[in-house]
Amino acid sequence: MQMMAIADLEVGMVLAQRVFHNHSLLYDQGTVLDRMKIETLYNLGYSMLLVSDQRGTDAQVNLATEVQAEGAMIVAKVFEAAEKGALATVRKIGDSSHLLELTDYIHKIINLLSQDTLISLNSLKDNSLYNFQHSVDVAVFAILFGKKLGFVNDRLVHLGVGAILHDIGKVYIPPVILNKTGSLTPSERDVVTEHPVRGYEMLQANESLNTIAGVLDIVRHHHERHSGGGYPEGLKGQASRWEAQSISEGAISSIHPMAQVIALCDVFDALTSKRPYRSAMSYPEALSIMSSEMVECFHPQLLERFVRSVNLYPVGSVIRVSSGRYKGYVGTVINSGLGLTEEMFSPRVRLFCDRQNRRVPPIVINLHQEEGSLAM
Numbered sequence: 001m002q003m004m005a006i007a008d009l010e011v012g013m014v015l016a017q018r019v020f021h022n023h024s025l026l027y028d029q030g031t032v033l034d035r036m037k038i039e040t041l042y043n044l045g046y047s048m049l050l051v052s053d054q055r056g057t058d059a060q061v062n063l064a065t066e067v068q069a070e071g072a073m074i075v076a077k078v079f080e081a082a083e084k085g086a087l088a089t090v091r092k093i094g095d096s097s098h099l100l101e102l103t104d105y106i107h108k109i110i111n112l113l114s115q116d117t118l119i120s121l122n123s124l125k126d127n128s129l130y131n132f133q134h135s136v137d138v139a140v141f142a143i144l145f146g147k148k149l150g151f152v153n154d155r156l157v158h159l160g161v162g163a164i165l166h167d168i169g170k171v172y173i174p175p176v177i178l179n180k181t182g183s184l185t186p187s188e189r190d191v192v193t194e195h196p197v198r199g200y201e202m203l204q205a206n207e208s209l210n211t212i213a214g215v216l217d218i219v220r221h222h223h224e225r226h227s228g229g230g231y232p233e234g235l236k237g238q239a240s241r242w243e244a245q246s247i248s249e250g251a252i253s254s255i256h257p258m259a260q261v262i263a264l265c266d267v268f269d270a271l272t273s274k275r276p277y278r279s280a281m282s283y284p285e286a287l288s289i290m291s292s293e294m295v296e297c298f299h300p301q302l303l304e305r306f307v308r309s310v311n312l313y314p315v316g317s318v319i320r321v322s323s324g325r326y327k328g329y330v331g332t333v334i335n336s337g338l339g340l341t342e343e344m345f346s347p348r349v350r351l352f353c354d355r356q357n358r359r360v361p362p363i364v365i366n367l368h369q370e371e372g373s374l375a376m
Helices: 037-041 064-085 089-090 099-112 131-147 153-165 168-172 186-192 196-204 214-222 244-249 257-271 282-292 298-311 341-345
Strands: 002-005 019-020 024-029 048-053 317-321 330-335 348-355 359-366
Touching: 064 099, 064 131, 064 153, 064 168, 099 131, 099 153, 131 153, 131 257, 131 298, 153 214, 153 282, 168 196, 196 214, 214 257, 214 359, 257 282, 257 298, 282 298, 330 359
Parallel strands: none
Antiparallel strands: 002 048, 019 024, 317 330, 330 348, 348 359
16 A cells, blocks of 8 residues: 555556545545546545555455455345245254354454454445445444444354344345335335334244344344334333443343444445435545434434544545645544544644645644545
8 A cells, every 4th residue: 555646646556545525435445546537536636645556455444355245245145045035944044054154254354353443344335236235334334333332252243143134124125116216105115114024023933043132133123213213113212321231131121222233333334335316425424414414313322432433534544624724735644533523523634735736844733623624
């Protein structure tokens, strides 16, 4: 991985960072550059970017491309087995050939992701693979977040398995509805909102999955919302302090803590993924929506901790200051400056180019105090 001037970029080089423009994802990490992309970056005023000689070598890539692809294939096999509908096939999801493969894969993700790993994924999503890759990405987010919450050992594995299977009920949704680009009709929406219960009923018949704490709760309740406005049962989150320890308390009258974790990760990944009907949102955009328009959907303490766990400005990221006395200057992030609300947009940045893309002696600023915005 190396920092290169735009003028030195060559066709075939691979981006080692995400590139945003006007808070929308322009090019994802892992994008292979062609002449048009290089010219676009130049015309937009970028001066330097991180590039990698080969895909997946950047330290900021948390999950190797081949590991993501492996996960998508495993999920596809499980969904295919469930789609056949026979009880014997459904039971097979929990036998040695499927459940072992799932748990082994979750262990692989856990081993790859350190406690301090940044939440940032190479996206392999296309329309045909979205539901499979979405399940893998939600599992990665959930494991990273679960570690921050203190989940360890079996609890972390169970959280990952639940994340992989959370949308298994979607096999009952006709593709014409699942992939529809326009607004759903009331009857189509009813079909979609049935998927948590359909998935729960499918997996409930499996003795092996019944013994994995929290998995069935995740599948059934990942669309419940803290305010009570979710589905299928309109459960409300607990009014008390959020505690992961409540998982072991036996009967849970409100939304299961693991389901609350998956709900956050599910929404975040959905917002930051490209869909047929909209482009992918940037991480700041997604967190802003979750913290404002959707704030009542999540337990406030859990949402706060999630925001803290998402690193919007990974160390080494390239930014261009958008306003203030250093408007137009370019630099690299040297401290992520994680925080809440407006403070979560306040990394420390070492500037190295002025607005004319001329090299300057290093200048260290706080991006929030300079009213800057993410440019990479």
